[in-house]
Amino acid sequence: MRWTPGDRSNIDDARGRSAGGIASLGIGGFLILLVLSWVSGTNLFTLLGTDSSSPAGSVGTSGELRTSPTEERMVDFVDAITEDAQKTWERILGGRYQRTRVVLFRDAIQSACGFAEAATGPFYCPSDRKVYLDLGFFRELSERFGAPGDFAQAYVVTHEIGHHVQNLLGYMDRVAHGSHAGANSASVALELQADCFAGVWGHAASQRGRFQAGGVELEPGDADEAIRAAAAIGDDRLQRMATGRVMPDRFTHGTSAQRVEWFRRGMESGDPRACDTFGTTTR
Numbered sequence: 001m002r003w004t005p006g007d008r009s010n011i012d013d014a015r016g017r018s019a020g021g022i023a024s025l026g027i028g029g030f031l032i033l034l035v036l037s038w039v040s041g042t043n044l045f046t047l048l049g050t051d052s053s054s055p056a057g058s059v060g061t062s063g064e065l066r067t068s069p070t071e072e073r074m075v076d077f078v079d080a081i082t083e084d085a086q087k088t089w090e091r092i093l094g095g096r097y098q099r100t101r102v103v104l105f106r107d108a109i110q111s112a113c114g115f116a117e118a119a120t121g122p123f124y125c126p127s128d129r130k131v132y133l134d135l136g137f138f139r140e141l142s143e144r145f146g147a148p149g150d151f152a153q154a155y156v157v158t159h160e161i162g163h164h165v166q167n168l169l170g171y172m173d174r175v176a177h178g179s180h181a182g183a184n185s186a187s188v189a190l191e192l193q194a195d196c197f198a199g200v201w202g203h204a205a206s207q208r209g210r211f212q213a214g215g216v217e218l219e220p221g222d223a224d225e226a227i228r229a230a231a232a233i234g235d236d237r238l239q240r241m242a243t244g245r246v247m248p249d250r251f252t253h254g255t256s257a258q259r260v261e262w263f264r265r266g267m268e269s270g271d272p273r274a275c276d277t278f279g280t281t282t283r
């Protein structure tokens with residue numbers, strides 16, 4: 001993929017912020033810190049980034065953040081993909097599209113949708129309309145699930161932005177009243193549609209001349225990376241990896257074959273109307 005770093009205006013950087021603040025220390029840890037702070041004369045809560053003067057929900061300062069050039073490049077990448085995907089959806093949906101942001105966190109975070117750990121994977125929170133991502137997931141995707149490459153990562157980001165589009169278009173409400181697991185559940189229809197929406201962006205990004213115009217542009221072979229990623233994180237494959245068997249009544253995202261199929265439909269058509277997973281998978 002070809003892309004240019006932007007101004008990170010699509011990012012809420014919470015990597016330097018401790019999740020849950022003081023609550024995450026436990027009352028014991030809180031008391032110990034309080035005592036140590038008093039003895040040492042320094043405010044150790046500040047060191048932990050749990051100072052009460054920094055209100056919850058604020059953007060974390062990067063002052064005590066340990067990072068690397070590789071990780072910072074990754075932040076720029078997520079910002080560039082998000083910017084490009086949002087411009088694409090603004091073009092497709094016009095005034096119906098409202099912008100979202102990607103909250104980057106480490107290990108765990110307190111979101112408007114509750115406490116979340118990195119192990120949950122990236123997610124979209126409809127309450128605050130934001131995407132949550134721990135950059136460590138990209139390493140998981142490459143090493144544990146066998147799906148390396150920048151377009152595999154872009155697929156993950158644009159799948160979550162796909163959920164945001166669904167929220168704006170009212171698809172999330174359907175799922176609130178539908179079933180949450182099983183091969184024919186509303187949840188699977190929702191996830192496959194997000195895959196298809198990621199493909200819709202992929203279609204836009206595959207147009208020539210985009211890089212010259214300041215956008216993201218795919219290179220030959222990129223589409224295969226995303227298809228490998230979609231195949232890597234199907235419910236059947238993940239269940240087989242975890243338990244050795246497949247349980248369709250517990251599907252939440254669809255099979256590898258379905259995820260690939262719907263991503264392809266979006267990628268080939270570039271049209272969100274080709275993403276009607278609710279009409280075909282829900283009865």
Ligand SMILES: [Zn+2]
Pocket residue numbers: 159160163191194
């Ligand atoms: Zn999803």
